[in-house]
Amino acid sequence: MSASLLTKGFEVELFTGRSDGRVVGVAAEAAAALSGFxxxxxxxxxxxxxxxxxxxxxxxxxLLEPRRRLRHWLQDRGLTLLPGSTLSLGDSRRFERSDPSNPYHGFIASAYGTRVVTASVHINLGLTSMDPLFAACRLLRCEAALLLALSASSPFLDGVATGAHSQRWLQFPLTPEQVPLFLDHGHYIRWMEEQLAAGTMRNIRHLWTSVRPNGDDRPHRLNRVEIRICDLISDPRLLLAITAFAELRLWQLLDDPDAHDPLLASRLSPDALAELADANDQAAARRSLDSELCDWRSGETITARAWLRREIDALWPLAERSGLAPWLLPLEAVLRDGNQAIRWLALHRQGESIEAILSREVVWMEEQERTWDPAPLNTEALHPLG
Structure with a gap:
């Protein structure tokens, strides 16, 4: 069924620095020296x-090829790639401009400061028909908290544990503060034009929300849904597992919109659904897999971990038929052992310093990068949660 797969692409933000986890900025030099950055x-x-x-x-x-090129360039300068989605060891007190002559960068620095100095990964899934695209935006926005729960990797900031699992999502300035659940393409166009006219958005890119429509000529020409909520996922296989989960949910939606489009399958109003989704995102940022979320279908309270298990149970036959089951398997380890934030916090509670935790993860990233190859996991397609 590979011909039926959705096109997908990724926007990957990375921190650079020393092997002890200290961030060192070289973005302008790296982008000038390396194509694609x-x-x-x-x-x-x-x-x-x-x-x-x-x-x-x-x-x-x-995903691997640019990382390997960047790593080689960094090694000549005594630097490396860093895990995590926030300035784990600091310094968030100051903004370090990459291009002092760029007026948009100046606006970002003055308006938001280092709240935006985070690393993440954006997942883009291709859809070119407008009704399915906006249905996909609705479903993914109502379940974005599940994707953050899987990917949370920012429990530290400025050398301390913040108490959150995704400090990145808690601090990042969602803009505008309230974004509706878009009913259709026309609703999206009108809303965007209103925001630009009112100045709540500076330009068409200035829509910073968990999930948004995307395309070459927004708001009119769209061709993909962009998932923006995930923290940086250091392991590309886990990133692809999360992507496969999202894609399979979209296949379920496309096959049966009445059962999976929140606009059709929920008794809540669109405004209430938007509020529910945003509240779930905040809860997932605080406790990720252990967060208590509100199910958009029933209104019941359910942990993110239990909700994920239920959804994977339901989509597993489709995953097997489509050949995506092997790509889902990394989710098993996350649900069993915790995401990156949960594992790091457990080590920190046992007495390990943030420096030691990050240093170990830096080594792991480099070792795994050398051994990964572009083939699915070599294991039987058994239900990982059975």
């Missing part, structure tokens, strides 16, 4: 984007 407003992190491709093995190769 672009700067963020603060020079301590930079971004690369993979080409759209439906095949998961191909995407694994596309």
């Amino acid at each position: 672009v700067t963020e407003p603060d020079h301590r992190n930079l971004e690369y984007i993979t080409e759209p491709d439906a095949d998961y093995a191909r995407q694994l190769a596309l």
Whole structure:
């Protein structure tokens, strides 16, 4: 069924620094020296984007190749790639501009400060028909908290444990503060035009929410749904597992909109659904897999871990038929052992310093990067949660 797979692509933001976990900014120099890399407003992190491709093995190769080039360039300067999505060891007191002449960067620095100095990964899934695209936006927004629960990797800031699992999502300035559940393409266009006219958005890119429509000529020409809520996922296989989970949920939606489109399958109003989704996102940022969320279908309270188990149970036959079951398997370890934030916090409670935790993860990232190859997991397609 590979011909039926959705195209997908990734925007990956990374911190660079020393092997002890201290951030060192080199974004402008790296972007000038390496093709495919672009700067963020603060020079301590930079971004690369993979080409759209439906095949998961191909995407694994596309995710790894820029990382390996960047790592080689960094090694000549005594630097490396860092895990996590916040300035774990500091310093969040100051903004370090990557391009002092860029007026948009100046606006970001003055309006938001280091709240935006985070690393993350954005998942783009291709849909070109407008009704399915906006249905996908609704479903993914109502379940975005599950994706954050799987990916949370930012429990530290400025050398301390913040008490959250995704400090990144708690501090990042959602803009505008209230974003509706878009009813259709026309609703989205009108709302965008109103925000731009009112100044609550500076430009068409200035829609910072968990899930948004995307395309080459927003708001009119759209061709993908962009999931923006995930923390940085250091392990590309886990990133692809989360992507496969989201894609399979969209297949369920496309096959049976009445059962999976929140606009059709929930008794809540669109405004109430938007409020529910945002509240769930905040809860997942605080306790990730152990957070108590509100199910958009029934209104019942359920932990993120239990909700994920239920959804994977329901989509597993589809995963097997489509050949995506092997790509889902990394989710088993997350649900069993915890995400990166949960594992780090457990080590920290046992007395390990943040420096030691990050240093170990830096080594793990480099070792795994050398051994990964673009093939699915070599294991039987057994139900990982059975």
